[in-house]
Amino acid sequence: MIGKWHLGHNGPYAPTNRGFDYYLGIPYSNDMGCTDIPGYNLPQCPPCDSPEPHVSRLKRSAHGGCYSKVGLPLIENSSIVQQPLDLWTLTEQYKSAATRIIRSARYNTAAP
Structure with missing residues (x-):
């Protein structure tokens, strides 16, 4: 599965625990969370406080509709591979992963 999971x-709600063999994507909309380039998101949210990866339950703030200061993660299977996510490279990362899956499937003779 590649893309937004939402x-x-x-735990049991992750894509790899719901029947998917592979997952590369974001756990919620790409306009949630902080950004390292303020002004590139609407409503405008503050910059990320820390480069350290961490995922927590996000809550809407009462002022401006921004979510908490947690950078949007890119998740591969059950690991955070990038946080905050670089939206400029996301499409290319999705395309590369999909191409790898399709190419490897052509050599797989096992039943689906």
Whole structure:
């Protein structure tokens, strides 16, 4: 599965625990979370405080509709591979992963 999951990202709700062999994507909309380039998101949210990866339950703030100061993560299977996510490279990362999956499947003779 490649793309936005939006059905829960912890424990039994993760895509790899819901029947998918592979997952590369974001756990919620790409306009949620902080950004390292203020002004590139609407509503405008503050910059990320820390480069350290961490995922927590996000809540809407009462002022401006921004979510908490947690950078949007890119998740591969159950690991955070990038946080905050670089939206400029996301499409290329999705395309590369999909191409790898398609190419490897052509050599797989096992039943689906």
